Amino acid sequence: MADRERLICLSSALAEGGEGFRFPLRTAWGEETGFVVRHQGKVFGYVNRCAHVPVELDWQKGQFFDQSGKYLICSVHGALFSPTTGGCLAGPCRGGRLPALEVVERDGEVFLVESD
Template structure:
């Protein structure tokens, strides 16, 4: 299985524990959004879909972290997610997780790694 890279944003657009960057995504569920954030110096990306109810997490575009900048939070139900692996730590989705996306940061840019058949 081969793959391709799709530019999401510049590295400077994603600050540690700060706003994330949303991007369009085509999944088995149809048109959705993905998002990329920076946590502990690394970029992490997920499908923007709560594990409890399929709603987007951010209450305003790019607002994925709670006030502490330590957890991703669903604005609808308050579920808290671990930014490292996307596992739900508290709230109605406990035991669930965010669908992870593969990304790479290179030469000042962040790319989505897309798999193709």
């Protein structure tokens, strides 16, 4: 099976601890939204679905970080997630994890790596 890359956004669309970028995504659960954010200089991608209940995290389109810009936060119940691992650090889903997506950043662009 071959992997292929799908362009998500330009690197410049992602500021450190700032607004994330949402994109359509097909998963085993159907049509969903994925997102990418920049944290500690790297890009991380996840399925936009809380580990506690199946709701999108962002409280406004693309707003995934808490006020400190250090943690991803669920808009529904305030669970905090590590931007680097997707692990739930606080809240009702403690021990849960956001579904990670394989993303790469190259030549000023961010790509989703999809497997057949």
